[in-house]
Amino acid sequence: xxxxxxRILWFVGLLLLQILILNRIHWFGxxxxxxxxxxxxxxxxxxxxxxxxxxxxxLGLAVDICTNTFGIHAAATTFVAFVRPSILRLFFIREENExxxxxxxxxxxxxxxxxxxxxxxxxxxxxxxxxxxSFSRPGLMLLHIGASTLLTLLLMxxxxxxxxxxx
Amino acid sequence: MRSLIxxxxxxxxxxxxxxxxxxxxxxxxxxxxxxxxxxxxxxxxVTGRLFEVEQNVQSFFSLRSDNKNLAEQNARLEEKxxxxxxxxxxxxxxxxxxxxxxxxxxxxxxxxxxxxxxxxTDNYITINKGTDDGIAPDMGVIGSQGIVGVTYKCSRHYTxxxxxxxxxxxxxxxxMPSESFGYLQWNGGDSRIARLCDVPRYAKVxxxxxxxxxxxxxxxxxxxxxxxxxxxxxxxxNLSNLxxxxxxxxxxxxxxxxxxxxPDTAEQRELxxxxxxxxx
Numbered sequence: 001x002x003x004x005x006x007r008i009l010w011f012v013g014l015l016l017l018q019i020l021i022l023n024r025i026h027w028f029g030x031x032x033x034x035x036x037x038x039x040x041x042x043x044x045x046x047x048x049x050x051x052x053x054x055x056x057x058x059l060g061l062a063v064d065i066c067t068n069t070f071g072i073h074a075a076a077t078t079f080v081a082f083v084r085p086s087i088l089r090l091f092f093i094r095e096e097n098e099x100x101x102x103x104x105x106x107x108x109x110x111x112x113x114x115x116x117x118x119x120x121x122x123x124x125x126x127x128x129x130x131x132x133x134s135f136s137r138p139g140l141m142l143l144h145i146g147a148s149t150l151l152t153l154l155l156m157x158x159x160x161x162x163x164x165x166x167x
Numbered sequence: 168m169r170s171l172i173x174x175x176x177x178x179x180x181x182x183x184x185x186x187x188x189x190x191x192x193x194x195x196x197x198x199x200x201x202x203x204x205x206x207x208x209x210x211x212x213v214t215g216r217l218f219e220v221e222q223n224v225q226s227f228f229s230l231r232s233d234n235k236n237l238a239e240q241n242a243r244l245e246e247k248x249x250x251x252x253x254x255x256x257x258x259x260x261x262x263x264x265x266x267x268x269x270x271x272x273x274x275x276x277x278x279x280x281x282x283x284x285x286x287x288t289d290n291y292i293t294i295n296k297g298t299d300d301g302i303a304p305d306m307g308v309i310g311s312q313g314i315v316g317v318t319y320k321c322s323r324h325y326t327x328x329x330x331x332x333x334x335x336x337x338x339x340x341x342x343m344p345s346e347s348f349g350y351l352q353w354n355g356g357d358s359r360i361a362r363l364c365d366v367p368r369y370a371k372v373x374x375x376x377x378x379x380x381x382x383x384x385x386x387x388x389x390x391x392x393x394x395x396x397x398x399x400x401x402x403x404x405n406l407s408n409l410x411x412x413x414x415x416x417x418x419x420x421x422x423x424x425x426x427x428x429x430p431d432t433a434e435q436r437e438l439x440x441x442x443x444x445x446x447x
Binding site: 064069071074 | 183187194195197198
């Protein structure tokens with residue numbers, strides 16, 4: 001129960017952070033961090049895919065509602081939640097019945113960041129693909145994806161380190 | 168069935184995934200004008216291509232009926248050409264040279280008058296085209312207004328023409344519209360007036376009637392303009408009229424002429440000559 005409330009707290013906190021602050025950032029006109037997927041990345045390992053996707057969908061939908069981009073973030077986040085278990089298995093092998101949250105504590109920092117990098121890149125790629133919705137300016141789109149992924153990752157590392165040191 | 172349900176149950180996260188993504192994309196295309204527009208227009212491109220391919224396939228299958236239609240159209244056009252050719256034959260007099268060229272069998276060679284005379288009894292015209300240009304004796308020569316004469320002798324580059332204004336010249340003509348035959352001759356005098364002989368008395372002629380070639384002379388195609396009747400008197404023999412014809416061709420200023428080479432007339436001439444030889 002405490003875990004659930006904790007999760008809700010993270011959900012709302014990241015959502016507010018995203019809407020109120022991060023969406024206003026438009027670094028050099030190309031980079032916007034989408035830190036809210038940190039929530040999806042750090043959900044418990046034991047959680048089923050369906051649960052993951054539902055959480056992710058509603059988080060994405062909430063972001064969409066607040067930024068008037070119906071469907072874009074929901075689609076991207078749901079996709080990340082869908083492929084998360086596979087990516088996790090790719091980088092990190094543990095016994096299935098063990099319960100852990102993906103993070104620096106459970107994994108090594110290098111493993112967590114490579115996992116986070118792949119997921120973030122996928123998410124941002126989908127967000128900008130759906131946002132541009134054309135391949136007429138592939139260079140600009142790649143720049144958007146790369147810069148935003150970099151920014152999101154930096155913020156994610158900061159948050160992860162803060163959280164780790166607090167505990 | 169059971170295994171199917173098992174399969175679906177095992178992979179139910181796929182269904183959930185597709186459902187959620189479906190909802191997301193539905194929202195995307197419903198509430199975002201930009202994506203909606205692009206989606207619609209690209210869909211139009213796809214359907215456009217599809218219809219194009221369909222059209223191509225369909226046109227292949229309708230080749231047979233298309234062929235039939237084209238054949239029918241061809242037939243109609245052939246018929247039309249035939250009718251128009253006949254029409255051209257009937258209005259030949261109006262545009263002499265153009266019509267002469269239009270008839271495929273007839274070759275027309277343009278030539279320029281090199282020397283000319285009108286004041287003798289036997290006048291001759293020399294033109295600057297000869298055998299090298301495909302000209303032979305006994306070909307008709309016309310000007311832009313009417314007939315001029317007949318070729319007489321050819322060198323390689325020059326040809327001597329016997330015009331109407333020569334006592335040897337005798338060209339078969341008829342009076343339109345009564346279609347009475349006669350021979351056009353000239354006995355000196357005014358270069359603008361020739362004489363139409365042997366027109367029977369009973370033939371209805373009047374001043375202003377048009378004289379055209381008959382086509383029986385083998386030099387000219389039928390219906391080329393010659394002149395108009397300026398006056399006529401009954402002859403003393405009471406059989407024929409003496410008809411004065413004002414020639415269309417102005418011999419005093421004649422410059423450009425056309426030599427008519429109708430291959431068909433050679434055949435006609437051969438036949439007639441054979442007949443006359445037999446009589447001898």
